[in-house]
Amino acid sequence: MEAKTATGAIIASKLRSDFRERYGTEAKVVRAPGRVNLIGEHTDYNDGFVMPVAIEPGVWIAIAPRADRKLRAYSQNFSESAEVDLDESHPRPHGHWSDYVQGLAVMLQKNAGYQLRGANLLIFGDLPIGSGLSSSAAIEVATGLALLENSGSTINRVELAKLCRGSENEFVGAHVGIMDPFISCNGRAGHALMLDCRSLDYRLLPIPDGVDLVICNTMVKHALATGEYNTRRAECEEGVRRLSQRLPHVLALRDVSVEDLDRYGKDLPENIYKRCRHVVTENVRVRDAAAALEKADLAALGRLMAESHVSLKDDYEVSCLELDLMVDIAAQIDGVYGARMTGGGFGGSTVNLVDKKAVPDFQRRVVSEYEKGTGLMPQIIVSTAAEGARDVEA
Numbered sequence: 001m002e003a004k005t006a007t008g009a010i011i012a013s014k015l016r017s018d019f020r021e022r023y024g025t026e027a028k029v030v031r032a033p034g035r036v037n038l039i040g041e042h043t044d045y046n047d048g049f050v051m052p053v054a055i056e057p058g059v060w061i062a063i064a065p066r067a068d069r070k071l072r073a074y075s076q077n078f079s080e081s082a083e084v085d086l087d088e089s090h091p092r093p094h095g096h097w098s099d100y101v102q103g104l105a106v107m108l109q110k111n112a113g114y115q116l117r118g119a120n121l122l123i124f125g126d127l128p129i130g131s132g133l134s135s136s137a138a139i140e141v142a143t144g145l146a147l148l149e150n151s152g153s154t155i156n157r158v159e160l161a162k163l164c165r166g167s168e169n170e171f172v173g174a175h176v177g178i179m180d181p182f183i184s185c186n187g188r189a190g191h192a193l194m195l196d197c198r199s200l201d202y203r204l205l206p207i208p209d210g211v212d213l214v215i216c217n218t219m220v221k222h223a224l225a226t227g228e229y230n231t232r233r234a235e236c237e238e239g240v241r242r243l244s245q246r247l248p249h250v251l252a253l254r255d256v257s258v259e260d261l262d263r264y265g266k267d268l269p270e271n272i273y274k275r276c277r278h279v280v281t282e283n284v285r286v287r288d289a290a291a292a293l294e295k296a297d298l299a300a301l302g303r304l305m306a307e308s309h310v311s312l313k314d315d316y317e318v319s320c321l322e323l324d325l326m327v328d329i330a331a332q333i334d335g336v337y338g339a340r341m342t343g344g345g346f347g348g349s350t351v352n353l354v355d356k357k358a359v360p361d362f363q364r365r366v367v368s369e370y371e372k373g374t375g376l377m378p379q380i381i382v383s384t385a386a387e388g389a390r391d392v393e394a
C-alpha cells in the first residue's frame with residue numbers, strides 16, 4: 001500500500017469525496033509518481049544506464065466500474081471531461097490529455113490481450129506539466145493500474161512500464177524511452193533505481209539520510225523540445241550506423257566504449273561525434289555514480305552530476321540558458337552536493353542533492369538569484385525519494 005505522506009492522504013481523500021459528488025458511487029484510488037533522474041540522461045533509448053528516483057508529486061486516479069463499454073474521465077487539472085469507447089475499431093490520438101487514457105486502454109486490450117470493463121475516472125495531478133518531471137508517464141501508469149484494478153486484473157510492473165512506453169511511441173507519437181514509466185512503476189521510498197535499459201535488470205540504491213532532493217523548475221518550456229528530442233535520437237542512430245561499419249558488434253551506443261570512440265570517432269561528422277561522446281561517457285558516469293551511492297559518497301556523486309550537466313550542455317546540446325543559470329546558482333551554495341538538468345532538456349527542471357540543513361537557505365538564494373537573472377519566479381519542490389505506483393487505501 002501507498003506510504004501515506006500527509007499531502008498524499010489529503011489528496012486521495014478529497015478525490016474520493018469529489019468522485020462521490022460527480023458520479024454518485026464509491027471509488028478505488030491509485031497513485032503513480034513523477035520522477036527526477038539523478039544521472040543517465042538521453043541514455044535510455046541508447047540501451048544504456050539511468051538512475052531515476054520517484055518523487056512525491058504524482059497523479060491520482062479514482063475509478064469505479066460502469067455498466068457500458070465506455071471510459072468517462074474527468075480531469076480536475078483541465079476542468080474537462082472526455083469519453084473513450086473501449087470498442088472503438090480505429091482509435092486515434094487527438095492531441096488531448098485523454099490520449100494518455102485512451103492509449104493505455106488500447107495497449108492493454110489490443111497489445112496485451114486484457115479485457116477491460118467500462119469505468120468512470122476522476123484524475124488529479126500535482127506535478128507541474130511539461131516541466132521534465134514525467135507527468136505523462138505518471139498519468140499513463142496510474143491509468144494502467146486503475147483500468148486493470150477496475151477489471152479485476154493484475155500486471156507485472158515491468159510489463160506495465162513497457163506498455164506505457166508503447167502507448168507513447170505508438171499511440172501518442174512521442175519517441176521516448178523506458179525510463180519514466182519504469183521508475184513510476186518500480187520506484188522505492190528512500191532509494192534511487194539503477195536501470196539497465198537493455199536487459200531491464202535493476203537494483204535499488206539507498207539515498208543517504210540527511211539529503212533532500214530539491215527540484216528547481218525553471219518555468220521555461222521550449223517549443224523545440226519534441227522535434228529536437230527526435231533529432232537527437234536520429235543522430236544517435238546515425239552514430240551507430242557509422243560506428244558499426246568498423247565495430248560490427250555495435251547494436252546501440254551502449255556497445256561503444258570510450259576507447260572505441262577515441263579510435264573511430266574522428267571519422268564521424270562533428271555533431272554526431274559529440275552526441276555519441278555524451279552517451280558513451282554518460283554511461284560510464286552512471287556506473288561510477290552507482291558505485292559512489294553504494295559507498296554513500298555524495299561528494300563523488302555530485303562531481304559526476306556536474307560532469308553530466310556539462311556534457312548535456314556542450315556535447316548533447318539539450319540545455320538552455322535558464323537551466324545553466326539554475327545549475328550555476330546551485331553550485332555556489334554551501335550544502336549542495338550535486339546539481340544538473342534532469343529529463344529531456346530545453347527547459348524544465350534541475351535536480352539538486354542538498355544537505356537537509358541547507359535546504360531553507362538554498363531555496364531563498366535560488367529564488368532570489370534566479371529571479372534577478374531571468375525575471376522568472378522558479379518553482380521549488382523539496383521531495384524525498386518516494387514509492388512507485390500503488391493503490392491508496394481509504
Ligand code: GLA
Pocket residue numbers: 040041042043044045176177178179180343344345
Ligand atoms: C524524456 C524521455 C525519457 C528520456 C529522457 C532523457 O524524459 O521521456 O525516456 O529519454 O527524456 O533522458
